[in-house]
Amino acid sequence: xKHQPVIDAGSEGAATPRHSHRxxxxxxxxxHNLGDLKLVLQNLAVSRGEGGAVRYWARLPAAIVRQVExxxxxxxxxxxxxxxxxxxxxxxxxxxxxxxVRDNVSIxxxxxxxxxxxxxxxxxxxxxxxGLGVSVIRSRSRRFLWRMVLRRCAVVNVxxxxxxxxxxxxxxxxxxxxxxDMVFLPTGAYxxxxxxxxxxxxxxxPCDDGSERRSLDGAALDAVLDAAQAAxxxxxxxIACHDPRESMDKASAARLASRWQGREPHVFDSFExxxxxxxxxxxxxxxTNRLHSLIFAILADAPALAIEDGTAKVRVVADxxxxxxxxxxxxxxxxxxxxxxxxxxxxxxxxxxQELGRRAALNxx
Numbered sequence: 001x002k003h004q005p006v007i008d009a010g011s012e013g014a015a016t017p018r019h020s021h022r023x024x025x026x027x028x029x030x031x032h033n034l035g036d037l038k039l040v041l042q043n044l045a046v047s048r049g050e051g052g053a054v055r056y057w058a059r060l061p062a063a064i065v066r067q068v069e070x071x072x073x074x075x076x077x078x079x080x081x082x083x084x085x086x087x088x089x090x091x092x093x094x095x096x097x098x099x100x101v102r103d104n105v106s107i108x109x110x111x112x113x114x115x116x117x118x119x120x121x122x123x124x125x126x127x128x129x130x131g132l133g134v135s136v137i138r139s140r141s142r143r144f145l146w147r148m149v150l151r152r153c154a155v156v157n158v159x160x161x162x163x164x165x166x167x168x169x170x171x172x173x174x175x176x177x178x179x180x181d182m183v184f185l186p187t188g189a190y191x192x193x194x195x196x197x198x199x200x201x202x203x204x205x206p207c208d209d210g211s212e213r214r215s216l217d218g219a220a221l222d223a224v225l226d227a228a229q230a231a232x233x234x235x236x237x238x239i240a241c242h243d244p245r246e247s248m249d250k251a252s253a254a255r256l257a258s259r260w261q262g263r264e265p266h267v268f269d270s271f272e273x274x275x276x277x278x279x280x281x282x283x284x285x286x287x288t289n290r291l292h293s294l295i296f297a298i299l300a301d302a303p304a305l306a307i308e309d310g311t312a313k314v315r316v317v318a319d320x321x322x323x324x325x326x327x328x329x330x331x332x333x334x335x336x337x338x339x340x341x342x343x344x345x346x347x348x349x350x351x352x353x354q355e356l357g358r359r360a361a362l363n364x365x
Contacts, residue, residue, distance in 0.1 A: 022125050023091045024052035026073070027113060029098040031056055031064050033243040034276050035292030038183065039097045041273070043130070044071040045187040046364060052094075053087050055116075057109055063271035081112040088116035090123025097159065097182035097363070099133030099291070099313065101146055101170070110145040117149045127152040130363040131182035133313060134163035137170050147171050157363045162312045180359035181317075183295050200282045201238040202228045203302075204265075205293035206252040207309075214309050216252070216289045218328025224305060225263065227338040228285050235284040237265040240276060242290060244269040285341060289314060294323060298353060305341040320356070321349050 026043050029036035031054075040054055051072030057079060068075055078084050093116055117127045127149065137143050150156055150171055158164050159181040167176055202225070206216040225237065239256055241249035253267045268279050277296065280286065286297035286304040291313050297304040298321055306318045308325045318325050324340040326333055 024050065025076070025088050025091045025093050025116070025120070026052050026054045027093065027095045027100070027116075028054065029100055030058070030243070031060055031068070032058070032245050032248070032271075033292075034271070034273050035183070035242055035290075035295075036098050037064060037067065037273055038292070039131075040068065040073065041071045042097075042182055042185060042187050043094060044068075044073050046185070047072065053091075055084060057106075061271045067273060078109060078112050081108070081115055084112055085115040085119040088123075088125070089119045090125045091120050092125055093117060093120040093127045095127065095129045095132060095149070096157075097131035097133070099135060101132060101134040101137065101150075101163075101166075103135060103137050103139055103142055105142065107141060107145070110142060110149075114145050114148040117152045121152050126154070129153055129157045131159040131179060131360060132157060132163060133159055133181075134166040134170065136166050143170060150174065160313065160316045162316055177362070179362050180356040181295065182360050182363055183292065183299075184353060184356040185360040185363070186357055200235060201266075201279060201284060202232060202235045203238045203240050203279060203283045203286045203288075203293075203297075204256065205240040205242060205286065205288035205290050206249060206256065207242070207288070207290035207293075208249075208252045214289065214311060215328070216307055216309070217256075218307070219331040220307060220326050220328050220334055221287070223331035223334035224287055224307070224326065224338060225260070227335045228287070229263070231338055231342060232284045237263045238279060238283075239265050239267045240279060240288075240293065241267065241269040242276070242292060244271055285338070291317060294318065294321075298323075298349065301346060301349070303341045303344055305337055321352055 024047060026040055028040040031037050044051060053076045054068055054073040055078040056075050076084055076087055120127055137146055155175045155177050156167055157177045157179050161178055164176050164178050208215050239253040241253050243249045250269050257265050257267055280296040280300040280302055283302040286302050288294060289307045289309045294304055294306055294317050304323050306314055306323050306325045308327050324337045326337045
């Protein structure tokens, strides 16, 4: 394997952003997911008022369309492959943030992105990444297409060491800068508010994804809820849908709500980002296996407990912020883990958040 050039986030080359007057075309994750919506709103917020085209793939709810357009974005259909490639000609094609390099992206979507990357470069533009999450890519066709896209970056900015390791396997020898998730960059897209003294909700945020073998549920979940309600008798149970589609988190929320009828849970299934962020500001405890749920809790200064489902990206953030982890079947540890989550060190967390915010800013060019 070739040597992987790694740029230190504190080095002069990585820390000096370059101002570009080219138009920008943003390639986010799935905008039905409010974590990915937050990231594209963040990209628009730092576009110096210029806005930009935003690629989408599947038809979006009116609420998502409105939020993107209000932020200065112009939604552009990725399924019109040649049209999108034309929009990308000579632009800065900005990929990320978020876990975009995945093995479950459709071949058509990948092919369209590869065409756009070629078009951007042929027209004198660039392909850049911001806080990119990179998964293990096993599919031969997807490995080929991701290589076609990422080799056109001068440097691939990734959000963590695990992504850098996966990039090295995918594209040996490619220069990589290990920075931070763009979600930690303070912008108007997420205002870090002072916490109210009364916390109202025990927030459960499921991520169930069969394609990645991910699930929140297991023996530990109910035990954690029992311990949390004993410790926080005045807090109600909320189920947060980060992807509120019927086939996604809403389906998981319905199953949990049916099982927990005695707990009288409230399901938050709005496509409004502000509704979700306000829920986290009012959280007494967050219980999740979802990366951006952990991050929303961190930004809101809310206690959090991560349920481990084997996903490296969740463990990375939990380790960085000393968030307790519990295995899905470790019901016997629930009480102690809830106590540890509620006793988190707010000052230490704020210090880590500030450092990651500094590193996230280095994604900008």
